[in-house]
Amino acid sequence: MTVSTADPGTITGSLLLGDSHSLHRVAEDLARGMRVAQSLRDTLANRELARTLASWNSAPGHPDAFVASLFPEPSPASNVPFLPKERLLSPREKSAAGDAFTRVLESCEFTSGPAVTAFEDAVADHAGLSCAVATGSGTDALAIALRAVGVEPGDEVIMPANSFAATENAVFACGAVPVLADVTTPDGNLDPESVAERITPRTVALLPVHLYGKLADMAGLRAVADRRGLRIVEDACQAIGVTGVGRYSDAAALSFNPYKNVGLCGKAGAVVTGSAEIAERCRVLGYHAFVPGRKNVKCEAFGLNARIDNTMAAIGLALLPWTGLRGLRRTYLARRYVEALRPLAEEGVIETPAFAPDHSWHLFPVLAAGGAAARDALLERLARASVETDVYYPVLTHRQKTPVRERFFGQADLPRTEWLHDRVLHLPLHAGLSLGEQDRVVEALYAATRRAAA
Structure with a gap:
């Protein structure tokens, strides 16, 4: 049960299962400066998350320092790769x-x-x-x-x-x-x-x-x-x-x-x-x-x-x-994106996903206002700012040029699918992303949208 939303010493109770609802709750508590109780279901997938939360609950310090410890050190490079292969797994x-x-x-x-x-x-x-x-x-x-x-x-x-x-x-x-x-x-x-x-x-x-x-x-x-x-x-x-x-x-x-x-x-x-x-x-x-x-x-x-x-x-x-710990990192990063990009979303420049508990945050999609041309221009501006983005998936099933296209998909009527496809792009989000890199993505997105509006 949440007792406070301000005191860094506050602890939340009840059993955490290690599923997306649990990770959502932990990410919310961490973002509010709250400690999290070590009431985590004992499973193999939760082992490193349990160890990490236990160290946090037993040690003094400010929540910001603990959050920073969850993520890699900031990269000195100015570019932000979308998903660097060398960081798919941590050294451990x-x-x-x-x-x-x-x-x-x-x-x-x-x-x-x-x-x-x-x-x-x-x-x-x-x-x-x-x-x-x-x-x-x-x-x-x-x-x-x-x-x-x-x-x-x-x-x-x-x-x-x-x-x-x-x-x-x-x-x-x-x-x-x-x-x-x-x-x-x-x-x-x-x-x-x-x-x-x-x-x-x-x-x-x-x-x-x-x-x-x-x-x-x-x-x-x-x-x-x-x-x-x-x-x-x-x-x-x-x-x-x-x-x-x-x-x-x-x-x-x-x-x-x-x-x-x-x-x-x-x-x-x-x-x-x-x-x-x-x-x-x-x-x-x-x-x-x-x-x-x-x-x-x-x-x-x-x-x-x-x-x-x-x-x-x-x-x-x-x-x-490491499953639960990696999931917490993704969830926290997703929340951080949603909060940081809220002004752009409120202006109608982009649309971000809701920070929902039924999500693994495998990818972080953003919808660009104005259709495919505007989306592609935004991708190009971000690339010039050394932020690598991507589009999943670049070709819809019924637009693949295969021998069965007309036979099976010639009459496909999918207006909402096509509307989304023309607007979606994906920002870097992975368990090896540093908070500094995420900040650079957000800064680049603000700069790119402001240039587009000028």
Whole structure:
């Protein structure tokens, strides 16, 4: 319970789970100069966050000094890279990953081994769900989950157009047809009303994407699915740790790609679900259709070779302890962006996302006023100020020049998706970003918008 919003010695109570709601609360308290109680759920993913908060609660000092200690030292360079590869992992994380790889190297248990089950158990625990099936990538997780809930060749799966190609590719991998529905603004997530309009007798499943880490309207989508007897698979590849993932769906797919909000040292993913039956089906489909626990004995006609390697699982176990701490850094940076850019948002120059608790802050999107030309000009001005930005994703699904474009997407009517796509750009936000670098991004954005208005 919050007692005060001013006294740096104040402590908040109640159990912190380590999910996005918890991190949102901690970030708010830190920003208000409050201490945080060490009432954190004991999980592998919370280990470093618990250690960090414990050191803060037991040591004197001002909150500003503690916040500064959470982030890297300011870079002397004048440029701000969007996502520097050398900072994907901290020195301590790199050391832990290296030690884990050495142990696997000594055991020679590269593909199968005990780390796989342990990693799955830890992922399920962090997700707050009963089952996790670890895979070779997030794309594998999507395709396996779709097949596990009953998607077959010729079926239709409704999804958004503003996602990474893996989303549509997973549908195609099942022999199914992606059907594009529009999104809500400004979050860019699948709109339940638009979904309802796209349902046909061939529709089997919905595939919402938690874009940039923001949870879609899962309650609304579940209501639509229940009225028509449809399944739901969440593309939660950008939303590991977000409160509510898996609560309204049959299964959710996660990605541990190094560039995601929880990244490992290569490609990896997982299906998380509350259904033991779906999990069992995923294990069969993900490993050559073998009977679980009986290699070379098939129980289905077809299965993929998509199970995570013991090597990557071991590295995952070594890196998971930083999950909560990395999430707190992202969440605090997101709050800081929202507050710093509030005047520009109030002037209508840009639109920033709301600082919401159901968000992993995998990316920080900004909407530029005036459409694509104005957005592109703003990108150029920021580049000249040595601030690297990006646009995710540069080509919408129905605008990709592929052989199936006209056949499947020729009649796509997605006005809100296209409106957002013409305005969105992304500012640097990652666990290795320093507060000084973020300040330079904000200063550059103010200068760029002022020049545009002059």
